[in-house]
Every structure is written in C-alpha cells, then in structure tokens.
Amino acid sequence: MTRPLDGVTVVSIEQAVAAPLATRNLADLGARVIKVERVDGGDFARAYDHVVHGTGAHFVWLNRGKESLAVDLKTPEGRDVVRRLVAQADVFLQNLAPGAAERLGFGAEALRAEHPELVVVNLSGFGAGGPMEHRKAYDMLIQAEAGLIAITGTSETPVKTGIPTSDIASGMYCAQAVLAALLRRWRTGEGATVEVSMFEATVEWMGYALYTRMYAGTEPARMGLSHSSIAPYDAFPTSDGQVLIGVQNDSGWRTLVTSVLDAPELADDPRFATNVARVAHRADCDAAIATRTARHTSAELDERLAAAGVPAAQLKDVGQVVDHPQLRARGRWRKIGTEFAAVDALLPPATFADVEAEMGDVPALGQHTHALLVESGVAAEDFLARGIAVQARVP
Template sequence: MVGMAADLPAAPDAGRPLDGITVVAIEQAVAAPLATRHLADLGARVIKVERVGRGDFARDYDHVVHGSGAHFVWLNRGKESLAVDLKTDEGREVVRRLVDRADVVVQNLAPGAAARLGFGAAELRAARPELVVADLSGYGSGGPMAQRKAYDMLVQAEAGLIAITGTPQTPVKTGIPTSDIAAGMYCVQAVLAALLRRWRTGVGAAVEISMFEATVEWMGYALYSGMHTGIQPARMGLSHSSIAPYDAYPTRDGQMLIGVQNDHGWRTLVTSVLELPDLAADPRFATNVERVRHRAECDAVVAAATSRWSTAELDARLAAAGIPAAQLKDVDDVVAHPQLRARDRWRTIGTEHARVEALLPPVTFADVEARMGDVPALGAHTRALLEESGVDADDYLRRGIAEQSR
C-alpha cells in the first residue's frame, strides 16, 4: 500500500470547503455567531454587522480572556467586524451593498427586526433568488410564542430539557447554552444544504431555525418514551433510567463514572475488574432488566468494591478490561487533556488584547486545516468595508454612521 501511494500523483490543493463564499451576518449573542464561526472555519468570508458603540452584546458578558469576553472569543474568530448604525438609511445601504455580493445572509435579531430594517428573507430573495437567507429565532416565525424573548434557559424549560435534567430533587439547566448551540448547528447544516442545492439548481433558499424546535429535536428518546408510555422521564442525575450500573462510583480519592450497557460487560466488570466473580451469576444482577429492578443493591455492591482503589488505579483496570468509564474532569483538566494535546487540537489566535489558545473545530478534513482566524475588535474592518461598498468612508466615520476600531 505504501508503494502504491508513492506512485500516485500528488493530490491538488482543494482548498477549504467554503473558500469563495461570502456570508453577511447580522447577529448577536450565541446561536447565529456559532453558526457563522463554523462557516468561517470552513473558509467562508464572514462579515459580522455590529452596532456602533457597543457591538454584539456578547462582547461584554465578561472580560475574562485578557480583556475580551469568553463567549465572544469562542464564537467570533475569523470574522470581519463592520460597526454601522442600521437605524440610518446610510448604514442600511452599506449592508445592502455587501449583501448584493454575498452568497449567504444569517440573522438572529429580535423577531421581525430584520424585516423592518429591509433585510427580511422575502425582500432579499425577491431581488436575488440565488441568495441563501437563514433566520434564527427563539420559537419560529409563527405560533403564539413567536414574539417571546428566547434566552437559552427559557427555551430549555419550554422544550422539556430542564424537566429531565438534574437530580430527582432538583431540576437544572445544562451547564452550556444547549438551545443556542443546537440552533446554531442546525443553521450550519441548513446553509450547507442550501448551498449544495444552489450549486445544482442555481436557486437559493430561505430557511428558518428555531431554538425551541432544535431543542425539542434533541430531547430524542426521552420525548418519544414519554409520548408512548404516558410517563414523565425521571431526572436521574448521573444515572440512567434504563441501564445499570450507570453512575459515579467512589474511589479512595475521588470517583469514577462507569457505564455497563450489556450483560457481558457486567460479567467482565465483576470478574476482571472488581474481583467479585460470584456476582456474575447472582440472579439479582444477571441481566440488565434485573439490575435496573435492583438498582440500589447493584449500585451499593459496585460502590463498595470501587472504593478499594484510587481513581487512577481503577481507571487503568477498567480501561484494560474494556469497560466504558471516565474520570470526572474539571475545566483545567480538559484544557490540559492528554487526548487533545496528543491530537494537536489547540491553535493560537489573536484577539484585540492578546494571543490566546483556541480549539480546532471537531470536524477534521484530511487535506486541509480549518482557518483559525483572529477575533476582531469592534469595527476592526469598518473602513475597508465602507470603501468596498463604494461610500465615503471618512464621511461616514466622521458623522458616526460607522465606527472604526482604534
């Protein structure tokens, strides 16, 4: 195989998948910026339209990344920032001229705001049918909740996610903005699908993505289980309603998460790892159905056994036996995680205050690396984009219609 590969001609440089695609993003917060950051990573030129003075309010959620906001650094690398006042005719005209040469428009302003500004999908595509326009919202363009504010926690609650997350005593939201992330990822999928169809047909698309509907989709088996049994899925903490043992178990110096998904795994766990071979045939535990039925007893015997070893010792024993398990990592542990370091997943990017480490996106192309661009200061590219739009940049900047970062 090595010899054959050496005889083949070198593959041409295919470039990044979205090289040559231009995206105008009238965006804020998380959902749309996440979508367009992934498009930028894939090679698209992303022009981020921000408000004069404040910009995307995610810039100021905190300033913990050397003066920049953690959300903003995560979501906005590789973009050009245009700070312009969309409440003015001149500001809207600048963006309209950029849209005239764009392939994609993404927006997640308040419900109806984009249309009132003249950037609704119907209006944009009436002028350019080949344009792909993606609208992200909390609850979609119709229905009784269309005008409701839709912060991530609120959407998680409406979608049922909070009701099944947490302990039996306490419902909790997820520790990350799950509804925003779900909507952003479906937006990426929709834009790529629309561009593929346009490549075949020449016709663009108007697509909408709802945070609520994206989160309900992610409810998955819990939704279908409750729908067909009439039983509200229980909050199980780290445990699992249908599998045992599946939880965190104590060690001498901490805990290990163990998930045994079949009866063969149970027999291996108790014989090769826990050194309790008599439990393999114990009728209370011989099948998963019985282990779930006797969950408290099963968890008790596993916990008593795991506490004999340190976390590192038990981790090694479980790995050697092929039992699914994991250590509970803190954020510092993840940053230094040997798996990420061994796979060289960190890169250095620029922000307006300092160089920082950023993760490569999880999709890896064999022939080209993601474009890990810098995180722009507010209005970092305003002058160049004004000039590209054919307006008098000095006049716009002097009158406060637009803003250029220092």
C-alpha cells in the same frame, strides 16, 4: 489545498451565541464572514465579561475569523452599506428580534426577490407565528419550554445544562442548513429561505425522552449521572474520589465483576445477571459495585477498567480538560489573535485530512469597517465622520 467554503461570502447581523456559532463554523470552513454590529458596543457578547485578556470569553469562542463592520442600521446610509454587501454575498443570516429584519429592509422575501440565488437564514427563539413568536428567547428559557430542564438534574432538583445547549443546537442546525442550501444552489442555481427555531432545535434534541413520554405515558425521571434504562451507569466512589462506569450489556457486566472488581459471584446473581434485572435492583447493584470500587484509587481503578475494556471515565474539572492529555497528544490547540493578545483556541471537531481549518483572529469592534465601506462603494471617511459607522483602533 482548497478549504471547503473558500469563495463563499456570508453577511450576518448577529449577536449573542446561536447565530455567531453558526457563522463561526462557516468561517472555520473557509467562508468569508462579515459580522454586522451596532456602533454602540457591538455584539452583546462582547460585554458579558472581559476574562480573556480584556475580551469576553463567549465572544472569543464564537467570533474568530470574522470581519467586523460597525454600522448604524437605524440610518438609511447604514442599511444601504449592508444591502450593498448582501448583493455580493452568498448567504445572509440574522437573529434579530422577530420582525426587526423586515422593518430594516432585510426580510427574506424582499432579499430573495432582489437576489433569488441568495441563501437567507432566519434564526429566532420560537419561529414565525404561534403564540410565543414574540417572547424573549434566552437559552435558559428555551431549555425550560423544551422540557430539557425537566429531565436534567437530580430527583430533587431540576437544573439547566452547564453550557448554552439551546443556542448551540440551533446554531449547529443553522450551519448545517447553510451547507445544504449551498449544495443545492451549486446544483440548481436556486437560493433558499431557511428558518431555524431555538425551541424546535432543542425539542428535537429531547429525542428518546419525548418518545418515552408519548408511548410509555410516564414522565422521564431526572436521574443525575444515572440512566433510566441502564445499570450500572453512574459515578462510583474510590478511595480518593470517584469514577464513572457505564455498562450497557450483560457481557460487559460479567467483565466488570470478574476481571475488574474480583467479584465473580456477582456475575450470575439473579438480581444482576441481565440489564433488566439490574435496573429493577439498581440500589443493590450500585451498592455492590460501590463497596468494591472504594478499595481502589481513581487512577488504579481507571487503569483496570480501561485494560478490561469496560466503559469508564474519571470526572474531570474544566482545568483538567484544558490540559487534557488526549487534546495535547492530538495537537488540537492553536494560537489565534484577539484585540489585546494571542489566545489558545481548539481546532474544530471535524478534521479534514488534506487541509486545516481556517482559524482567523477575533475582531475588535469595527476593525474592518473602513475597508468594508470602501468595498461597498460609499464615502468611507464621511460615514466615519458622521458616526454612521465606527472604525476600531487596534493596538
């Protein structure tokens, strides 16, 4: 069966996490993605570490299914190669420093003037204009500016999220915008210029916290594993660990205390009978539950909660997630190639019933340079000999 983006070509001058995530999502859907990299080391993420058989974990995660073109954009010849490829592409995406794309001749205005049907996506830290346009925009810094760190952690200690949330948010919005722009183009023939800001993507994800602050007039509290508006909603001790329990309505509360914890007297206790009351008496509520959950092992309590339909989970470490029975049972792992060895990779979360995602190999730096130089119509051997481009030697 046809993959959703078969026949779509994307040229991306990208690095780090946000833009590579966007284009990897497009590659998984069947698009051809040409990744333009520096000749001296390529994408920064290649060198973050070398834990995946000599390849960086970030890079393996974000760059499967792409063609790597290593070309020197500081040279007119290198820029010309990319322009030739863009002329045949459907999408151009970049996350260079503000103004860099324009200086290289890849600004949206110039590209769209020459190719009105092209979809151009500019991903930046803070967006064009404004006092922070030229500020560095690493994920942690964006989380701080967007207020995410302020609401994450415990009452004593704010923390950033354990994954690059701002990068992921903006990368997802980029991919979504590309799909919308292509849909419009297929209807009307019209291209698009799209801007995505990491900061604005993260502020959007702040969601209810923003509205709480704007209309309640109070700063949302850092609650750790707890929840400001729901109780019980936290980790509770067991005889050999802990289990997370989240009860979002009063009927769930009655089920928890009667069917799971064998404490029916708590069901109608006026301190706990409604969610509003439980939130007001959170400490007493949590203590009453903890006393009873501690009588069970984690596995036993988890089984009782599941049987009763009470929302709960065991706190898994990353090693347990790698071998999670739900992922294994649903066959979510596939093998993909890297520069040095095959590795396991997860299927994308969106599953099409009639076709599986295109999960190509992770390219070595410049692995496809020679072929792309030939495709662009330049003297490939001359470019390689002069160092304007680099071709990888893949084992």
